């Protein structure tokens with residue numbers, strides 16, 4: 335299935351208990367499209383950067399078959415910049431800087447070739463940009479997946495609720511699910527959020543895995559206990575990229591297949607955290623991915639006879 339990815343393409347500066355990065359390439363759209371490219375060759379990105387964005391990364395997108403016709407480059411302007419600092423447990427972080435720059439007045443244009451994409455992955459960006467992309471699709475995509483964060487809940491909740499009412503799957507972390515629903519229990523939160531529109535909700539819990547809910551069922555994918563966790567930035571986006579990539583590859587958007595897709599998402603995210611930025615997901619082999627997925631299968635497989 336064809337895939338359209340929308341999301342920030344950006345510079346990040348990251349501080350973890352293990353070190354501090356320089357300004358490096360990041361952004362939700364970067365992580366999602368690099369990750370999805372391991373599963374489908376029919377994908378494109380819609381985003382915006384300034385003329386400070388390195389050509390080498392645009393070349394990297396091309397080498398992975400990511401169509402960049404929808405990646406606008408604004409001359410004389412600066413790319414989105416985000417800086418964050420992780421706490422000691424790596425499960426929580428503080429945003430130190432958010433400079434929207436080119437994102438401040440971004441009017442996305444979906445290229446003709448991508449207007450009939452069957453899966454649309456709306457990565458972290460302002461809700462009005464996400465809405466505009468939905469409105470530009472010629473046919474209603476088979477699946478619209480949305481990722482967002484507390485930043486947009488704080489400053490654009492009404493628009494965010496509008497997008498949420500028009501999508502199929504929402505992925506957010508546990509803190510954000512609580513903020514959006516006003517419920518502490520994640521089960522109650524899931525019920526409230528599903529009532530806002532999406533048929534499926536994924537709650538990401540960092541090193542504690544991810545929960546997949548629909549109206550009647552809940553499924554759990556663990557996170558792999560890793561010896562080295564270096565930098566969790568982009569893990570949520572990489573998860574989303576693996577999730578939609580797997581659905582696109584297998585041409586199946588059923589809830590049963592989503593259970594497998596969140597295992598793939600978790601496996602891809604487990605690579606992402608092993609190095610600073612997107613480095614680890616830039617060059618993976620099929621064997622490495624298969625072996626990692628097998629580790630997930632081994633982690634949770636057990637026999638009980640009752």
Ligand code: AMP
Pocket residue numbers: 342344345346360361362416432458459460485486566567568569570571572
């Ligand atoms: P994650 O760790 O998966 O939540 O994603 C981190 C990425 O999100 C970083 O690469 C940032 O560039 C990007 N990001 C952070 N804040 C925003 C925002 N307000 N809008 C869009 N992208 C953002």
